[in-house]
Amino acid sequence: MPSARKDNLDAEKLKAAAINEIDAHRNQLSELSLKIHSNPELAFQEVKAVTWLTGYLKENGFSVDQGICGLPTAFKGSYGQGKPVIAILAEYDALPKLGHACGHNLIATSAVAAGVASKLTMDRFGGSILVIGTPGEELYGGKAIMANRGAFDGLDIAAMVHPNVKNTATTQFLACQTLEVEFFGRAAHAAARPEAGINALEAMLESFAAINSLRQHIKDKARIHGIITDGGEAANIVPAHSAGIFIVRAEDDSYLDELKERVINCFIGAATASGARLEYRWGAVRYAPLRNNLTLARLFRRNLQSLGRKVHLLDPANSFGSSDMGNVSQLVPSIHPSIAIAPAEALIHSPQFASAAVSEAGIRGLLDAAKALAMTVIDLVANPVIVTRVKEEFKRGK
Ligand SMILES: [Zn+2]
Numbered sequence: 538m539p540s541a542r543k544d545n546l547d548a549e550k551l552k553a554a555a556i557n558e559i560d561a562h563r564n565q566l567s568e569l570s571l572k573i574h575s576n577p578e579l580a581f582q583e584v585k586a587v588t589w590l591t592g593y594l595k596e597n598g599f600s601v602d603q604g605i606c607g608l609p610t611a612f613k614g615s616y617g618q619g620k621p622v623i624a625i626l627a628e629y630d631a632l633p634k635l636g637h638a639c640g641h642n643l644i645a646t647s648a649v650a651a652g653v654a655s656k657l658t659m660d661r662f663g664g665s666i667l668v669i670g671t672p673g674e675e676l677y678g679g680k681a682i683m684a685n686r687g688a689f690d691g692l693d694i695a696a697m698v699h700p701n702v703k704n705t706a707t708t709q710f711l712a713c714q715t716l717e718v719e720f721f722g723r724a725a726h727a728a729a730r731p732e733a734g735i736n737a738l739e740a741m742l743e744s745f746a747a748i749n750s751l752r753q754h755i756k757d758k759a760r761i762h763g764i765i766t767d768g769g770e771a772a773n774i775v776p777a778h779s780a781g782i783f784i785v786r787a788e789d790d791s792y793l794d795e796l797k798e799r800v801i802n803c804f805i806g807a808a809t810a811s812g813a814r815l816e817y818r819w820g821a822v823r824y825a826p827l828r829n830n831l832t833l834a835r836l837f838r839r840n841l842q843s844l845g846r847k848v849h850l851l852d853p854a855n856s857f858g859s860s861d862m863g864n865v866s867q868l869v870p871s872i873h874p875s876i877a878i879a880p881a882e883a884l885i886h887s888p889q890f891a892s893a894a895v896s897e898a899g900i901r902g903l904l905d906a907a908k909a910l911a912m913t914v915i916d917l918v919a920n921p922v923i924v925t926r927v928k929e930e931f932k933r934g935k
Pocket residue numbers: 639675886
């Protein structure tokens with residue numbers, strides 16, 4: 538029998554074994570997911586989640602390095618050795634007030650489940666499976682920091698699955714950066730001496746007006762949105778200080794650079810008009826756009842469909858946010874598919890989605906995500922030619 542054919546047969550058997558292994562751990566996995574959900578920890582404070590996740594990996598034969606990249610709640614679990622090196626990424630931070638309304642408890646649990654279910658494959662074919670714990674996705678772009686500190690160097694492939702209201706093999710993520718703005722004016726009695734004041738709030742409102750005008754003439758997928766965090770103290774005082782936070786997003790890095798400059802010009806114009814002094818700071822972390830590796834995405838899609846889900850290759854809703862997975866995808870061929878755990882009308886980052894993340898549909902999503910990830914690992918390790926194709930696509934896109 539030609540060896541390629543034999544490897545394929547083995548791959549099918551390994552897939553069946555991975556599915557059985559994940560089903561056999563169903564109770565343990567759903568308990569792990571529930572525990573993380575009922576102990577929500579904010580970005581970079583995910584101490585309990587990391588203890589439980591790394592505990593599960595160690596119990597199942599992984600070696601674990603915790604606190605990598607100078608981040609106490611980042612970790613790397615590894616099993617096997619040599620090439621290819623395939624990483625499954627885990628997120629486990631919660632949102633302020635809303636808890637696990639982004640379902641990261643499911644991401645984390647599916648990642649460790651898929652890692653453990655890939656062990657037999659590494660034993661059979663060689664290669665390394667990593668589960669990389671990436672903290673602080675929601676607030677600080679943990680993966681962007683880890684990417685700068687070399688956490689993803691030497692990987693051949695990176696993948697994670699995010700819960701959502703649809704099954705898609707790819708995701709659109711925009712490049713983005715946060716901007717903090719302050720205006721400094723001069724306080725005065727708003728009725729008695731208005732001519733003596735410099736109104737920092739008006740400068741902020743002018744900025745919003747200028748940005749609203751700009752928004753009519755920017756490219757389709759670009760986004761500019763912001764809030765006012767300080768608008769003055771009392772209605773009878775000319776506001777001496779105003780502050781706001783904005784996010785600027787664009788489909789690619791060069792358009793983001795252009796847009797950033799145009800947005801700053803809106804603030805400079807408002808400062809000139811009002812006489813208030815402007816200060817601004819761009820966020821330390823810049824999110825890169827997501828590069829979807831379609832070879833990988835198609836492979837994942839086939840595996841997830843084999844579990845009985847209908848999976849879109851591209852997102853039919855054509856919606857887009859941003860994620861630090863974008864930064865990983867600039868370095869390593871990556872996928873960030875979505876798995877449906879809630880009805881189409883549910884909103885991510887809402888209390889309804891937090892409930893979905895512990896529902897029966899949430900558990901099914903966790904298990905299917907883990908299975909499809911493990912099956913994709915099997916395809917890649919059993920067929921080195923696919924890894925080559927994935928890498929060729931990545932190089933072509935650079
Ligand atoms: Zn989120």
